[in-house]
Amino acid sequence: MTLMAEPSATGRFGEFGGRFVPETLVPACQELEEAFRDAWADPVFRAELHALLRDYAGRPSILTECKNLGSQLGIRLILKREDLNHTGSHKINNVLGQALLAKRMGKKRIVAETGAGQHGVASATAAALLGLECKVYMGAVDVERQALNVFRMRLLGSEVEAVQSGSRTLKDAVNEAMRDWVATVESTHYCLGSVMGPHPYPWMVREFHRVIGNEAFDQCQNLIGGTPDVVVACVGGGSNAMGIFSGFVDCEGVRLIGVEPAGGAAVGRAVPGVVHGMRSYLMQDEYGQVQEAHSISAGLDYPGIGPEHSYLASIGRAEYPSVTDDEVIAGFQLLARTEGIIPALECAHALAWISREAPNMQGQTVLMNLSGRGDKDVAQMMEILG
Amino acid sequence: MSEAPYGRLEQSFRTKRAAGQKLLVPYITGGLPGWEHALRAAVQAGADAVEIGIPFSDPVMDGPVIQEASQRALDAGANPISILQQARDLDVDVPLAVMLYYNTVHHAGHHRFAEQLVAAGICAAIVPDLPLEESGPWCEAADASGIETVMLAAPTAPDERLPRVCARARGFVYSVGLLGVTGERTSLAATATALAARLKAITDVPVLVGVGVSNAEQAREAVQVADGVVQGASVMRRMLEHGPEAVGEYVAEVRAAIDF
Numbered sequence: 001m002t003l004m005a006e007p008s009a010t011g012r013f014g015e016f017g018g019r020f021v022p023e024t025l026v027p028a029c030q031e032l033e034e035a036f037r038d039a040w041a042d043p044v045f046r047a048e049l050h051a052l053l054r055d056y057a058g059r060p061s062i063l064t065e066c067k068n069l070g071s072q073l074g075i076r077l078i079l080k081r082e083d084l085n086h087t088g089s090h091k092i093n094n095v096l097g098q099a100l101l102a103k104r105m106g107k108k109r110i111v112a113e114t115g116a117g118q119h120g121v122a123s124a125t126a127a128a129l130l131g132l133e134c135k136v137y138m139g140a141v142d143v144e145r146q147a148l149n150v151f152r153m154r155l156l157g158s159e160v161e162a163v164q165s166g167s168r169t170l171k172d173a174v175n176e177a178m179r180d181w182v183a184t185v186e187s188t189h190y191c192l193g194s195v196m197g198p199h200p201y202p203w204m205v206r207e208f209h210r211v212i213g214n215e216a217f218d219q220c221q222n223l224i225g226g227t228p229d230v231v232v233a234c235v236g237g238g239s240n241a242m243g244i245f246s247g248f249v250d251c252e253g254v255r256l257i258g259v260e261p262a263g264g265a266a267v268g269r270a271v272p273g274v275v276h277g278m279r280s281y282l283m284q285d286e287y288g289q290v291q292e293a294h295s296i297s298a299g300l301d302y303p304g305i306g307p308e309h310s311y312l313a314s315i316g317r318a319e320y321p322s323v324t325d326d327e328v329i330a331g332f333q334l335l336a337r338t339e340g341i342i343p344a345l346e347c348a349h350a351l352a353w354i355s356r357e358a359p360n361m362q363g364q365t366v367l368m369n370l371s372g373r374g375d376k377d378v379a380q381m382m383e384i385l386g
Numbered sequence: 387m388s389e390a391p392y393g394r395l396e397q398s399f400r401t402k403r404a405a406g407q408k409l410l411v412p413y414i415t416g417g418l419p420g421w422e423h424a425l426r427a428a429v430q431a432g433a434d435a436v437e438i439g440i441p442f443s444d445p446v447m448d449g450p451v452i453q454e455a456s457q458r459a460l461d462a463g464a465n466p467i468s469i470l471q472q473a474r475d476l477d478v479d480v481p482l483a484v485m486l487y488y489n490t491v492h493h494a495g496h497h498r499f500a501e502q503l504v505a506a507g508i509c510a511a512i513v514p515d516l517p518l519e520e521s522g523p524w525c526e527a528a529d530a531s532g533i534e535t536v537m538l539a540a541p542t543a544p545d546e547r548l549p550r551v552c553a554r555a556r557g558f559v560y561s562v563g564l565l566g567v568t569g570e571r572t573s574l575a576a577t578a579t580a581l582a583a584r585l586k587a588i589t590d591v592p593v594l595v596g597v598g599v600s601n602a603e604q605a606r607e608a609v610q611v612a613d614g615v616v617q618g619a620s621v622m623r624r625m626l627e628h629g630p631e632a633v634g635e636y637v638a639e640v641r642a643a644i645d646f
Contacts, residue, residue, distance in 0.1 A: 010519065018520055020488055022447050023551070024540035024565060026517045165453055166443065178446045183566035185542060274489045274515075275444050287465045288493025289443040 003249045003317060004206065004242075004308070011199020014314060016307035019198040021277045025178075028185045033200040035105050040207060045100065052096045053211065056129065057086045059093075060215045063223055064370075069338040073358035076365040078228065079341070080216045080244060082372065089344065089372030090212060090240045091122035095191060097208035099126035102189035109133040109184065110191040113177040115142055115170035115236065116299035116346065117149025118372055119193030124158035126191075134158040137176040139169040142298040149376050167292035169301045170236070174276050194237025195306035198277030202306050206242040213247025216367060229364035232257040233371065234349040235320065236264070236300035238309045240371035245318065248367075256318035258309060259353040261328070264293030266305040267313045267320035273304075280307040296325040296384075297345035297377075327352035329384060332374065344372030345380070393534035395435060395481040395509040395557040399592040399613070402434060408644040409558075409594060409614025410605075412621045412637050413485060415439040415455035417464020420630040422472055427634030428621070429478045432641035437512060437616060438473060440466050440486035447514040447597075449569030451619040455626060466490055470506035483510035483536065483557065488524075491516075496527035503533050510534035510557040518551055525554065536560050539585055541577040552589035559591050561612060563598035569619045570600035574607050582612040602643035609644045 011017045019029055039045040053059040061081045070077035082090035095112075102110055110132050114120030120136040127134030136153055140162040143150050153160050166172035174197075181190040195202045195209075220227055231248050233241035235258035248254045260267060266281040273282030275290050283291040283303035293303040305320075312318035323331075331351035336342045343351060350368050354361075374381075392400060399409055412428045414421050416438045425436050441456035441464055448456065466486070473482060484503065491499045491513065503511060511533055516524060518537065528535045534556035539548055541562060552559055563578035564571070578595050585593045595608040596616030605615045617640060624632040 019517065020515050020520055021517060022514050022540070023517050023538045024542050024562060026519070026540070027542045027544060027547070165457075171444065175444050175446050179449070179567045182447070183564075185565060272492075274492050276446075277515075279492075282489075284489065284493060287467070288489040289460070289465075290489070291443075 004246050007203050013308045013311035016280050016310040018279050020274050021198045024182050029198050036200055036204045039101055039104055049097055049100055057092045061085055063219045066339050074362045075358050078367045079370040081370055083370050087122045087125050089118040091119045093211055094205050094208040095122040095126045098191045099130050103130055107189040109188045111135050111177050111180045111188055112191045113173035114138050115301055117146040121149050121152050123191050124153040124156035128156045136160045137163050137173040139163050139173050141168045145380055146298055171302055194239040195242045196237040196278055202308055205239055209239055209243030210246045212243035216244055217247035224365055227251045227254050228367035230255045230366045232350045232354055233369040234259050234346045236302045238306040240369050244369040258318055258320045259349045260320055260322045261295035261300045262322045262324045264295050264300055265322040268322055278307045280304055280310045296328055299346040321353055323349050323352040342374035343370055344374050345377045347371050393556055395534050398481055399558055403592055403613050408609040409434045410641055411435045411437055411616045413437040413439055413618035415459050416469035417459035418455050419462055424625050424630035424633040427630055428637045429480050431634045431637035433637055435481045437483045437485045440469055440484055440490055442487040447567055449567040451623045452568050455622045470502055474506045481509040484508050485512040488513050488516045491524055496524050500527045500531035500533050504531050510536055512536040514538055538562055541581045549588050552591055555591050559585055559593045561585050561593050561595045563595050568597050571598045574604040578608055579611045602640045605640045606643040
């Protein structure tokens, strides 16, 4: 069976996914699905996106072997350097794809949600480049802890709105972006930042990030003459993980690990729910109220997970362990000190898991997606570490 | 139309419409302190049915007023079970519907939830984030329990979609008045009467306009075309600002405006 192919006609991955949106948005989701299917099959669109990824985003991203940390942990550790992309994370892959698609559909404006600000910055960047109007919704809590990225978005010409409702983090930013889209759907494309939301987003966003896995597969062939034993990525909504998993999901014997924050472990609790247009594992109380996630990292502060991750978890193809904030802080410092690379706090989750589990992986090759750089988190870490 | 009799809500609306009356459905957020008082006042002031909102943590179809009402209700400890228990004891003589987000149903289980509604004396359910394509499992359970599922129709729907929405609608068709979330606007959007007219042309299920019908004057404008109106944010703003009594006064004002 081929995994990570197209979802079913109703946008399902197994029993996860779907399109649970207000009636107003159904035609827009259908139009988007059709436009994406058409564009993705069009060599001209693919060439245009490829050129942007190469000449603007700086792809392909390199692999870096961490010899110091690897020997300390007793493993062979390789990083896929998505942190070196323009705007500092993997988010640019998806955003350039969606912005090109928005233009192709004749939309003049995009809206986006953002947690840590990486998707917001990437959206603002693509909007500036391609001449689109852009508004980014960001939870008020995140606006405070990611002031640098807020300023970057404004510098790039985007409007940033601090969302005051609910937990005032990523989930509420998604709600507000959806409310905007309901009102502006005729002129606006919702540039969703992860492999979540209503069909076709989980599929489309995964396809736009597939480039990570494709490159990593080829690069691993060159560097290690085969595939790694373990592929690790952090998971909030799960786009960077989907990207790198896509290159290895069909390689039997390669473990796929998506690391969730302990305070946002949707898969760990394994209760399906429906919010933000999709059926997926979701943190919720006994009445189905969505619970607030708690994580040191704004980008993973999300109570759900992309539906295809729920599917991979349900069939046992991928594992979704969680790590604590303390382990994350240690992982953040570990990579900085041993390799001279400051990771995003999101990626420090993957490092935290690797360093915890290394005793059980002695001699194995571990490929980790370093999906973003840590500059945005330095001010927050200054406060924590003193 | 099948031979099956209509549900209580739809039968009541059809009978009143046949008698030349326009239909008025106020929305009250369940669990908000004073909500039962407000609901009885609305009924006394001439509501033809009442929509009880079951608050949800992530109400994507709702604007600031109903978001705040929902949050206050949740902060006061409201949950679907407590609201349905209170609804059972309301003892009002108009049909009651619930408006809720799909995860509330999904989490409880379709059949179990439909039976909970029946036990609470609720006739109908409105689920704004459950579009036609995803509505199958819920509608099956609701039909089996005799719960009428109100379908929403949006201004963005192409012509071929509307008949399918109407065919699945029980109780009434909720004609979404504008592109946007619930909340008051200074004027009735042109989309409101345009969509209601499109629906009236293809269905004999009662058509009520909701979302963006913001005052008595706009309600009167909407019922020139539609069979009635749903009043949400305009009711809840008054309740949040002035308490339950203000709800009765406002409903009476709208009633007077649409009875012409």
